[in-house]
Amino acid sequence: MKLLIQEFVVCADQGLILAILSFVEQEKNPAAPTIDMTTDFDRLKNPLERYGKGQTDNQSVQTKIYFDNLHLSPLKIHVSFSMHGAKASEQLLAEYPIVDFILQILNVAEVQDVILKLNFYERKKDRFTMEKLSQEIGQHYLNQFLKQIHVVVLGLDVLGNPFGVVRGVAQGVESFFYEPYKGAMEGPVEFLEGIATGTKYLVGSVVGGAAGALSKVTQATSKGLATLTLDHHYQNARIQRKEIQSQTTPEIVASGKNAVKDIVQGVKGVVNKPVKGAKHSGAKGFVKGLGKGFLGLVGRPASGIVDLTSTSFKLIKKVATDEQIVHRIRNPRHIGRDGLVRPSIAHETLGNYIFDQFDQDQHTEHEGYIAHIDSSNQPHSLLFATTKLIFYLNLFF
Secondary structure (H helix, E strand, O other): OOOOOOOEEEEEHHHHHHHHHHHHHHHHOOOOOOOOOOOHHHHHHOOHHHHHHHHHOOOOOOOEEEEEEEEEOOOEEEEEEEEOOOOOHHHHHOHHHHHHHHHHHHOOOOOOEEEEEEEEEEEEEEEEEHHHHHHHHHEEEEEEHHHHHHHHHHHHHHHHOHHHHHHHHHHHHHHHOOOOOOHHHOOOOHHHHHHHHHHHHHHHHHHHHHHHHHHHHHHHHHHHHHHHHOOOOOOHHHHHHHOOOOOOHHHHHHHHHHHHHHHHHHHHHHHHHHHHHHHHHHHHHHHHHHHHHHHHHHHHHHHHHHHHHHHHHHHHHHHHHHOOOOOOOOOOOOOHHHHHHHOHHHHHHHHHHHHOOOHHHHHOOOEEEEEEEEEOOOOEEEEEEOOOOEEEEEEOO
């Protein structure tokens, strides 16, 4: 038996991994069943020799399957991982040490498009039970993955993804020699065009690789600065504004506006956070809010400026490598307070998008969109409802 698995892509975040582990854990530890002693009392009536013979017979219950040729093809996996989502539970990760080890490595930065190559599995003219075969296959691919762990480390954004840079430069060098050769097979004019094309790919891969590495390093730095502010609301808003990019506004312009907004919000936070802390917890909350305010005064502007730098390097990379820019066509679907994923409704996605455009000081941290109603067309106005407020909103386009 030969099994061929095509090259594929795996994109996940910490929240998805933990949700899968929690689901598996629930299956492994189901609720304790009710105790019914009727069957046990019935077994007491049978002779003891019957159970002794049954236990010796059970050792050979599993049937061994003969494999003349078992071949599982090599795997080539493109892996991207983000630390977004729910936080890990120490009790849950204690039962999965390999997952805990990987999350500890990836905690410093994200991983984008790292290629893992796992060797093939093959057995010839051998017998296995299904349990032993599944264990051996799992152990084989686990060992192969551990041998590739250096690829994951070298693919971290905080290091600039040097593995991806080397791979890109290698492709540029290959094109530099291959394009002229391909052109020479057709004619002298095509040979010259091949030299131009190969040189373009080589220069683009070198310049784009360097700019992409600097973009990833500055992006990881910006994420670290945002973490130092201790403001989870700002950290979530920073992630959301990166995910929602307008097609009409250039990315560099949006990043510049966000940097200015971060500077303004950082200055406002020095006043607003102590006041909110005092209202919530008195003098202790005032001191805590004052500390967060000063952290935000330094961290938020610094994070915004570094984000702008990262966006600039990313733009240089796109121009150098002639990268195609893909824009989102549909806004993210609205997921209600019950957490259930339902079919996307244009009316709700629009309302959720409008809510995401509000400034942070216009809503609380745990406030969410509920519904809205179109009130009038001239001017365009909405009756808007959130989990905290109901208000009238005028839209100007």
